Amino acid sequence: MKTLFLLLTGLLLTGTVAGQRTATVSSAQSNWVSISKTPPVIAWKAPEAIRTTVTQAAVTVKACIQSADTVLTYQVLHNGRPAGGLQRGYKRVVCGQEITADLQLAPGTNELLIKATNSVGTTTSELRIITFLVEKSPTALQPAAQKRLALVLANSTYKRQALKNPVNDGRLMKTQLENLGFTVTYKENLPLQELENTISDFLGSLSGNNIGLVYYAGHGLMVNGDNYLQPVDADPARESDVRFKCYSMHQLIAGMEDANRNGTNLIFWDACRNNPYRSWRRGPDDRVYAPMHPATGTYIMYATRPGQTADDGDEQNGLFTSELVKHINKPNVDLYDLPDLIDQGLQERGYYQRPYHEGDLRGRFYFLRAN
Known part of the structure; x- marks a missing residue:
C-alpha cells in the first residue's frame, strides 16, 4: 500500500508541475507577441512638464520613440502644423536614439505634439504646452491694436451676362465680416470711376499696420498674366481694351502693400480667371498666367485655378463664397x-x-480665435 501511495503521489505531482510549466511557456509566448505588435511608445524628454513658460523664442524639443518594430515615420507638430516636415524612421531602438526639433515659438501659447508610425499603427504623444512671454521694456510705447478693415465689392448688373449671386454673396460676406470684428465698406454694382475711387478711399484707411481685406464677387478676366475686376459699365470688345476698362489685380495688390506696409493684407476673389478672347492652350512662349508674387504679408485666395471659370451656382450664393463663410x-x-x-x-x-x-x-x- 505504501509503495502504491508513493507511486500515485509522484505521478500526481509530476503531472501538476508539467501542466504549470506548459501554461507558463504559452503565456510568455502570448505576452511577447502582444508586446512586439503594438504602435510606437513616445516619451517626452524636453520639455518634461506638461506646461512650461519661457522668455526665449528658440527652444529644442526632445523625445524618445520606443518601438519593437521599425519606425516608419515621425513628425513634430507645432500648433497643429508640421515643424520640419515628415521624417523617415529608423530601425528598432529602445530609446537608444533621441529625436530633436529646433522651434521658434510664437508669442503666447504653443502646443506641441509628436506623431510616430510603425507597421502596426500611429501614436500621438501627450500634449506639451509652452507659453512664450515676450519681455517688454516698461518705458516702451505699446503699439495700438490692429484694426480689422474690409472692402466688399459685388457686381451683378452687367449689360451683358448679368450675374445672379455676386450681390447676394457680397451682402453675406459683409454680415459675416462685421460679426468677426471687421469695419466693412460695402459697395455693389460699381462702374469703373466709382470702383477706382472706392478702392483709393479704402487704401487710405489702412494706416500702415492693420488687417486689410478686400473681397470681390463679379465678372473676372485673366489677360496677359493679370487678373482684372470688371466694372458693370465695362464691356471690352477686345483683349487690348481690358487694361483700360477694368481694374487690375496687380494695381490692387501694390496699393494694399504700400498703404498697409507692416500689416496683413488679404484678398478673396470669387470670380472667373479665364481669357474669353483666346484659347487657354496657346503657344509655349505666349503665357496667359504669371504668378502675382505678392510681398510677404499679402495672401490671395481665388475661387478657382488659373484659366478656369468660377461657378455662380444654382442656389442663393456662389459655390466658393457659400463654403468660405462656413469656415471663417x-x-x-x-x-x-x-x-x-x-x-x-x-x-x-x-x-x-x-x-x-x-x-x-x-x-x-x-478669423475667429478661441482659447
Whole structure:
C-alpha cells in the first residue's frame, strides 16, 4: 500500500508541475507577441512638464520613440502644423536614439505634439504646452491694436451676362465680416470711376499696420498674366481694351502693400480667371498666367485655378463664397487650411472647383480665435 501511495503521489505531482510549466511557456509566448505588435511608445524628454513658460523664442524639443518594430515615420507638430516636415524612421531602438526639433515659438501659447508610425499603427504623444512671454521694456510705447478693415465689392448688373449671386454673396460676406470684428465698406454694382475711387478711399484707411481685406464677387478676366475686376459699365470688345476698362489685380495688390506696409493684407476673389478672347492652350512662349508674387504679408485666395471659370451656382450664393463663410466662422481655423476645407465641402456637394492661393503672411491668421 505504501509503495502504491508513493507511486500515485509522484505521478500526481509530476503531472501538476508539467501542466504549470506548459501554461507558463504559452503565456510568455502570448505576452511577447502582444508586446512586439503594438504602435510606437513616445516619451517626452524636453520639455518634461506638461506646461512650461519661457522668455526665449528658440527652444529644442526632445523625445524618445520606443518601438519593437521599425519606425516608419515621425513628425513634430507645432500648433497643429508640421515643424520640419515628415521624417523617415529608423530601425528598432529602445530609446537608444533621441529625436530633436529646433522651434521658434510664437508669442503666447504653443502646443506641441509628436506623431510616430510603425507597421502596426500611429501614436500621438501627450500634449506639451509652452507659453512664450515676450519681455517688454516698461518705458516702451505699446503699439495700438490692429484694426480689422474690409472692402466688399459685388457686381451683378452687367449689360451683358448679368450675374445672379455676386450681390447676394457680397451682402453675406459683409454680415459675416462685421460679426468677426471687421469695419466693412460695402459697395455693389460699381462702374469703373466709382470702383477706382472706392478702392483709393479704402487704401487710405489702412494706416500702415492693420488687417486689410478686400473681397470681390463679379465678372473676372485673366489677360496677359493679370487678373482684372470688371466694372458693370465695362464691356471690352477686345483683349487690348481690358487694361483700360477694368481694374487690375496687380494695381490692387501694390496699393494694399504700400498703404498697409507692416500689416496683413488679404484678398478673396470669387470670380472667373479665364481669357474669353483666346484659347487657354496657346503657344509655349505666349503665357496667359504669371504668378502675382505678392510681398510677404499679402495672401490671395481665388475661387478657382488659373484659366478656369468660377461657378455662380444654382442656389442663393456662389459655390466658393457659400463654403468660405462656413469656415471663417469656425474657431481656430487657420487661413492656410481654408482652400482644402472649401474644396472638400464642394466635393461633398458634387462640385469640382478647387480654390487656389498665392502669397504668405508673417504669422498665422484666424478669423475667429478661441482659447
